[in-house]
Amino acid sequence: MSAAFVDFLSGGLSQIGWGGLAIYLLIATQLTIFSVTLYLHRSLAHRGVDFHPVIAHFFRFWLWLTTAMVAREWAAVHRKHHAKCETEEDPHSPMVKGIGKVFWHGVDLYREATRDRASIEQYGKGCPDDWIERKLYTARASLDPALLLLLLFVLFGFKGVAAWAIQMAWIPFWAAGVINGLGHWWGYRNFHTHDTATNLSPWGVWIGGEELHNNHHAFPSSAKFALRRWEFDIGWAVISLLRQLRLAKVLRVAPSLDIRPNIPMPDTDTLKALLAHRFQAMTDFHRGVLAPALREEFRAIGKLPRRLRRGLQDDGRWLSPQSRQELQAWVAASPRLQALIEYRQQLAALLEARSVNASESLQRLQAWCQAAEASGIQSLQNFASRLRGYRLRVA
Numbered sequence: 001m002s003a004a005f006v007d008f009l010s011g012g013l014s015q016i017g018w019g020g021l022a023i024y025l026l027i028a029t030q031l032t033i034f035s036v037t038l039y040l041h042r043s044l045a046h047r048g049v050d051f052h053p054v055i056a057h058f059f060r061f062w063l064w065l066t067t068a069m070v071a072r073e074w075a076a077v078h079r080k081h082h083a084k085c086e087t088e089e090d091p092h093s094p095m096v097k098g099i100g101k102v103f104w105h106g107v108d109l110y111r112e113a114t115r116d117r118a119s120i121e122q123y124g125k126g127c128p129d130d131w132i133e134r135k136l137y138t139a140r141a142s143l144d145p146a147l148l149l150l151l152l153f154v155l156f157g158f159k160g161v162a163a164w165a166i167q168m169a170w171i172p173f174w175a176a177g178v179i180n181g182l183g184h185w186w187g188y189r190n191f192h193t194h195d196t197a198t199n200l201s202p203w204g205v206w207i208g209g210e211e212l213h214n215n216h217h218a219f220p221s222s223a224k225f226a227l228r229r230w231e232f233d234i235g236w237a238v239i240s241l242l243r244q245l246r247l248a249k250v251l252r253v254a255p256s257l258d259i260r261p262n263i264p265m266p267d268t269d270t271l272k273a274l275l276a277h278r279f280q281a282m283t284d285f286h287r288g289v290l291a292p293a294l295r296e297e298f299r300a301i302g303k304l305p306r307r308l309r310r311g312l313q314d315d316g317r318w319l320s321p322q323s324r325q326e327l328q329a330w331v332a333a334s335p336r337l338q339a340l341i342e343y344r345q346q347l348a349a350l351l352e353a354r355s356v357n358a359s360e361s362l363q364r365l366q367a368w369c370q371a372a373e374a375s376g377i378q379s380l381q382n383f384a385s386r387l388r389g390y391r392l393r394v395a
Contacts, residue, residue: 012157021159028163029170030208032066035059036074036175037208037235044127045075048223049239052247060128064137065144067171071137073114076124080113081180082220083123085195086318092180095196095318099185106176174207183213190228191218191279192286192313202231209235218279219254227254260389266365271358273390274365278351281387285344286313288386289379293340301333315341336377343372343380 014020039059042048051059063069077091084090091113094102102109114120128137145168152160152167178200187198197217204211204225212225212233219227226233242248257277263270274281290312298304304312308319308327316324331337350364372384 009157010159012153012155012160014155016156016159018159021156021163024156025163025166028066028167031062032167032170033174033208033210034235034238035062036067036171037210038238039063040069040071040074041078041210042223042235042239044071045078046221046252047126048221048250048252050249050251051242055242055247060133060137064141065148066167068141068145069171070114070141071133072124072127072129073120075127076120076122077110077113079123080119082217085197085217086184092176094181094184099181102184103177103181106180107172109180110176175210179207179210179213183210187214189214190283191215192283193217193279194314196318199231202228204231204233204235209233215254221252222254223250224253256393258391258393259386260391263388266362266369266388266390268358268362269391270388271362271365273392274351274387276392277390278348281351281390282344282348284386285347285383289377289383290337290340290344292379293337293377297334297337301330304330312341315345339375340377340380343368343375 011017016024038049039051039056040063043051043056050056060071063071080089081091081093086093086095088096090096092102092106092109097109145164148167149161149164152164154160156163183198183200184196185198187200188202189198191214193214195217197214199214200211202212209225210216212227212231215225215227215231216222223239224233224236225231226236239248239250243250255273255276257273257280260269294304294309294312304327308316308323308330311317311319311323311327312331316327319327331341347368350361350368353361353364356364369384369388372380375381
């Protein structure tokens with residue numbers, strides 16, 4: 001065997017070392033993450049941003065080359081996840097299927113979901129359907145892993161085989177496992193959404209900003225995931241750069257909330273802001289009304305275990321039947337806590353009643369605020385006073 005052939009097997013045409021290969025992998029895997037979060041997720045699935053056709057097609061090509069995923073299938077599975085979140089129909093809910101199943105076998109759950117062609121038809125509308133999508137990216141999706149393996153072997157020799165294996169595992173592990181699994185199981189929550197979505201880190205850098213998963217579930221169509229001053233979304237940084245270069249057009253971001261002082265009665269601005277920020281309102285209620293009441297009740301009737309305290313945020317929805325009964329029994333010992341939970345449930349029902357016309361919704365909101373202010377509970381009165389001043393901030 002010639003020395004030249006041995007050199008080719010060890011380093012390919014590039015003859016770079018392991019350090020150079022690590023740099024290639026960092027760039028290549030981040031390009032794949034950006035292609036998923038910017039194009040498949042924020043643009044295609046949620047229509048939060050549009051990209052210049054050249055940029056959009058680069059993302060499509062890179063995804064075809066490095067993931068074997070079909071854009072329409074990915075968008076459909078993700079939209080179904082939002083529509084059926086934390087139910088039996090959710091393609092990858094840790095609450096239903098178990099964290100171990102989603103974390104370690106998330107890619108299998110994704111493939112299973114793509115075999116449900118009725119759901120792909122229902123949720124996959126508006127995705128690319130041009131000639132190259134039909135004839136190559138969809139029809140030849142299974143060709144790209146072999147093509148990528150060949151390219152990497154030619155460039156890097158046997159090192160390229162290792163690089164290929166890492167690239168093939170990157171999205172299944174970080175997206176299907178970490179985000180779909182840990183992103184509904186562990187982390188902090190800015191918003192008390194109807195699901196269990198969490199923010200894994202306030203600095204969304206390693207996986208394109210997808211770490212801010214709770215923020216995304218609160219405002220799914222927002223192209224920007226960072227919603228607190230201390231949070232950072234690298235995906236939004238890339239979008240902002242492309243927008244400055246006129247290669248991206250932002251269609252939607254989460255609206256900012258303003259609080260007006262001394263508003264005597266909720267008005268149409270209040271209602272609009274509440275409907276847009278209903279999760280923020282419910283979070284404010286828990287932190288400003290329920291949490292102080294809990295601390296006082298701890299001194300009167302005893303401390304509540306941590307798992308049950310967290311269950312109070314959503315009326316024990318994710319607790320076991322036995323734990324739910326334990327929570328209900330503890331709450332029953334406190335008339336004030338029962339009253340506050342009833343006020344919260346009434347407010348939540350008001351904000352979720354989408355079929356009610358705006359005039360009726362406003363009247364119900366005004367009545368709720370009047371009842372809260374007449375309750376004699378200081379924290380509830382303060383919350384109602386603040387709630388009246390809600391308004392969407394004008395950019």
